[in-house]
Amino acid sequence: MENDKPENLALERIKQLQEKRQQILALAACDYIREKRNLLICGPTGVGKTHLAEALAQEACRQDFQVLFVNAYKMLQHLHGGRADGSLERRLKTYLRPDLLILDDFGLKPLQAPAPTDLYDVINERYERGSILLTSNRPPAECPGLFGDPLLASAGIDRLCHRAEIVILRGDSFRAQGRQRLAEEVALE
Numbered sequence: 001m002e003n004d005k006p007e008n009l010a011l012e013r014i015k016q017l018q019e020k021r022q023q024i025l026a027l028a029a030c031d032y033i034r035e036k037r038n039l040l041i042c043g044p045t046g047v048g049k050t051h052l053a054e055a056l057a058q059e060a061c062r063q064d065f066q067v068l069f070v071n072a073y074k075m076l077q078h079l080h081g082g083r084a085d086g087s088l089e090r091r092l093k094t095y096l097r098p099d100l101l102i103l104d105d106f107g108l109k110p111l112q113a114p115a116p117t118d119l120y121d122v123i124n125e126r127y128e129r130g131s132i133l134l135t136s137n138r139p140p141a142e143c144p145g146l147f148g149d150p151l152l153a154s155a156g157i158d159r160l161c162h163r164a165e166i167v168i169l170r171g172d173s174f175r176a177q178g179r180q181r182l183a184e185e186v187a188l189e
Contacts, residue, residue, distance in 0.1 A: 023167060024052070028059045032131060033100050038164040039133040040140060046173025049135040053102050056133065065099040072103040072134070075122070076115040083114065095122050100131045107138040107146050116147040120156040127159040140166065 032039055039056075041049045057067045075095060082088035095101055101122070111119065126132055136143070140161065147153035 020167065020169075023165075027056055027165065027167075030056075030060050030063050030065060032165055033060055033065050035163075036128050036131055038131055038160055038162075039167070040161070040164055041133070041135045041167045041169065042139055043137070043169030044171075044173070045137055047169040047171050049137075049169060050104055052167070052169070053104060053133055053135050057100065057102055060100050066097065067100045067102065068095065068098040069102040069104065070095075072106040072119075073109045075103060076111065076118055079118040079122075080114060092118075092121065092125070096125050096130065098130065100133060101126060102133040102135075104135050106134050106136040107143060108136075111146050111148065113148070116149060116152055116156075120147070120152050123156045123160050127162075132160065134160070139168075 027039065041052055043049055054069070057069050060067050079088060079091055079095075082091035123132065138146075140157075144150065144153035144157055147156060
């Protein structure tokens with residue numbers, strides 16, 4: 001089909017980003033950080049969530065904000081290790097200190113106790129004190145199920161989403177498009 005050609009898929013992606021252009025440019029101004037609001041970037045695998053988060057992090061750094069970019073699961077493992085060696089409070093402060101904490105790939109791996117509690121603590125302690133930028137393959141409606149405890153989920157998601165900006169990216173995976181192009185090139189040889 002004509003519309004399935006890689007160049008047409010790329011044009012569709014550019015069109016989608018153009019539709020989000022004003023929102024993304026507004027986010028690059030970093031007012032959400034100044035206002036201590038959160039940003040949620042959701043969408044399927046490979047649509048550019050992490051890439052967008054990295055670009056916004058770079059812009060925040062240019063504007064002299066302190067930024068920490070971490071995989072959400074690795075942050076929770078790091079906090080869990082603090083429970084074992086008595087350094088939980090010190091480790092928690094690492095994630096409370098920056099103006100912008102970026103939690104990448106939230107919900108990709110299941111949360112095991114005490115991770116939901118630790119995640120809630122990070123969200124609660126940063127609430128209206130510092131911004132969180134969270135990327136996730138899951139739509140916001142699925143996030144409460146990740147906590148395991150409905151009350152904890154309700155409180156955490158309420159604080160995370162209060163006054164939050166939400167960007168939903170759609171489309172096919174850039175990586176899948178690259179694999180498809182490679183397969184087509186190999187087949188031509």
